[in-house]
């Protein structure tokens with residue numbers, strides 16, 4: 001019987017047979033997808049990272065900006081600040097993605113990175129009313145097929161939790177400008193705190209960085225009413241830290257994790273295959289998640 005199911009998903013989801021798709025255990029993936037399909041859209045929630053997961057990593061050979069990097073616009077910050085933020089990126093990003101270091105080891109360094117950048121941004125007295133223009137003039141870009149992804153989840157009334165260590169205000173603006181900020185979209189991220197005149201004065205709440213999403217999942221996501229009664233989770237991320245985004249889901253039944261391997265492919269392939277159920281190597285599209293969603297909802 002199992003063999004027939006495997007044939008079924010293979011025939012129904014040919015995208016999973018592409019050579020850019022890696023799986024540690026194909027039959028477990030197929031069984032999970034099949035179980036999710038049987039339970040239906042009413043039992044499903046999708047939890048996704050934002051930067052480099054819903055957005056592209058690169059386009060035409062150029063890196064696409066993260067929500068933090070979108071703020072690197074002369075309207076918002078001066079040249080000196082821009083230089084400092086880029087230096088911090090050059091120092092800390094290689095650490096973030098280093099396959100040779102543990103998350104534990106990286107954690108304090110990520111706090112250092114985020115804290116310094118947020119301090120610099122606050123010093124610039126960024127104006128809320130200029131954010132939309134900065135996003136418009138940036139090269140921010142969602143992955144190919146994003147519209148099908150957001151539309152399908154909305155149509156099927158499946159909640160989408162976007163869980164991002166980026167900047168929430170910028171993230172919202174990116175999805176708003178792409179016309180997919182639907183009512184089923186919920187966001188947990190680092191939000192700016194503006195004074196009465198609309199000038200940035202702090203960041204709200206507990207800092208979220210790449211390697212503390214578990215805490216955010218337990219303190220915020222677990223309390224979200226709309227996610228309750230949905231024990232099946234499709235999780236999308238590009239960092240190993242993203243794997244903890246579903247830790248707040250109580251009584252989960254089936255969790256399928258999909259990891260985009262965007263950078264340092266050779267160094268990280270083994271680790272990603274060990275950690276995510278499905279690994280998409282250098283795939284700038286939503287093709288695979290969309291095909292899975294089409295099958296299960």
Ligand code: C5P
Nearest residue numbers: 049050051066068069117163164165166
């Ligand atoms: O949405 P997500 O959780 O992926 O956002 C975090 C990403 O933003 C990290 O992977 C990191 O590389 C990037 N980042 C950045 N500039 C910072 C801090 C984080 O580009 N100052």
Ligand code: MG
Nearest residue numbers: 049051052238
């Ligand atoms: Mg990311």
